[in-house]
Amino acid sequence: MNSQSASKPKIAISACLMGAEVRYNGGHKASRLCSQVLGNYVECVPVCPEVAIGLGVPREPIRLVGDLRQPHAVGTLNPEHDVTRLLADYGQRMASELGDICGYVFMQKSPSCGLERVRVYHANGNLQDGGARGIYAQAFCARHPSMPVEEDGRLNDPILRENFLTRVxxxxxxxxMLQAGLSRQGLTDFHARYKYLLMAHNPVQYKALGNLLGRSDPSDPNELGPRYFKALMTALAQCATRRTHSNVLQHLAGYFKRVISREDKQEMQHLISQYRHGIVPLVVPLTLLKHHLRQHPDPYVAQQVYLQPHPENLSLRNAI
Known part of the structure; x- marks a missing residue:
């Protein structure tokens, strides 16, 4: 079976979600997932941009005002107190300093950290239709467009949670792989391991990326690698569905059609069908598939990250 690296991936998390009392009112927004669960499997780096730029605790709240496409972050009581540039500069700075992180969990609805639908007001104080991205989050994400990012509230959805951590x-x-040195063979091997995970998330891009590797100049992996990875992360951002998972399960089950009994085949097909119709979670047919793999080892199937894309004890596939 595929095994995860012994070292924990590092992710940044809004400090208030880790229980730090850094909000404008001196409170926090501790998330059990962020502060307790994830810490066992990833290294968490807490960040609060508002405190980092010198705003105190407690402090006057800020809000977004002006153009939806380029709002300003200003004080709610003193609109002359504009911290837009400070937050944007800090976002760019942290994008450089946190170059080794593999994901980011942002505080939702925050004028500094929210990823989407953050409230934006007119200068007269009236709320505008639509929303924007927080100033700090916008500056950070612009420097790392392929990095997995998510808001804390959306992680309550088991499908979005599993998708985010898969991408991390x-x-x-x-x-x-980059640290070890990118090579054409390394890129080919990487794609082979992630083939079925990619198929589950985006069957169209699964074919497109295979074609990209097949037709590209083999002499320059440093040019091909970034193109491949950007397309891969874009594809994986699309959540897998019961239909696409079922398709992958059928492909993997096909590797055992000559070595397992008729009854075992029927059981496998029955569980895949039950999963596709929402009767059992994904972990059920996967567990049976892994059982057959242990009984009938297949090196190609065993290397597939799809079988275990994140630590098993997170139990992410028990709920999807």
Whole structure:
């Protein structure tokens, strides 16, 4: 079976989600997932941009005002107190300093850290239709467009949580490969391991990336690698569905059609069907598939990251 690296991936997390009392009112927004669960499997780096730029605790709240496409972050009581540039500069600075992280969990609805639908007001105080991204988050993400990012509230959805953490561990594996030295063979081997994970998330891009590797100049992996990885992370950002997971399970089950009994085949097909119709979670047919793999080892199947893209004890596939 695929095994994860012994070292934990490093992710940044809004400090208030880790229980730090850094919010404008002196409180926090501790998330059990962030402060307790994830810490067992990833190294968490807490960041609060508002405190980092010198705003005190407690402090006057800030909000976004002006153009939805380029709002300003200003004080709610003193609109002359504009911290837009400070937050943007800090976002760019942290994008450089946190070059070794593999993901980021942002505080939702925050004018500094929110990823989407952050409230934006007119200068007269009226709320605008639509929303924007927080100033710090916008500056940070612009420097790392392929990095897995998510808001804390969305991680309550088991499908989004599994998708985010899958991408974190893929990002970590890619960074480890870059540190070892990118080669054409290494890139080919990497793609082979992630083939079925990619198929589950985006069947169209699965074919496109295979074609990209097949037709590209083999002499320059340093040019091909970034193109491949950007497309891979874009593809994985699309959540897998019961239909696409079922398709992958069928492909993997096909490797055992000549070595397991008729009854075992029927059981495998029955569980895949039950999963596809929402009767059992993904872990059920996967467990049976792994059982057959232990009984009938296949090196190609065993290397597939799809079988275990994140630590098993996170139990992420028990809920999808």
């Amino acid at each position: 561990f893929v990002y970590a594996a890619w960074q480890a």
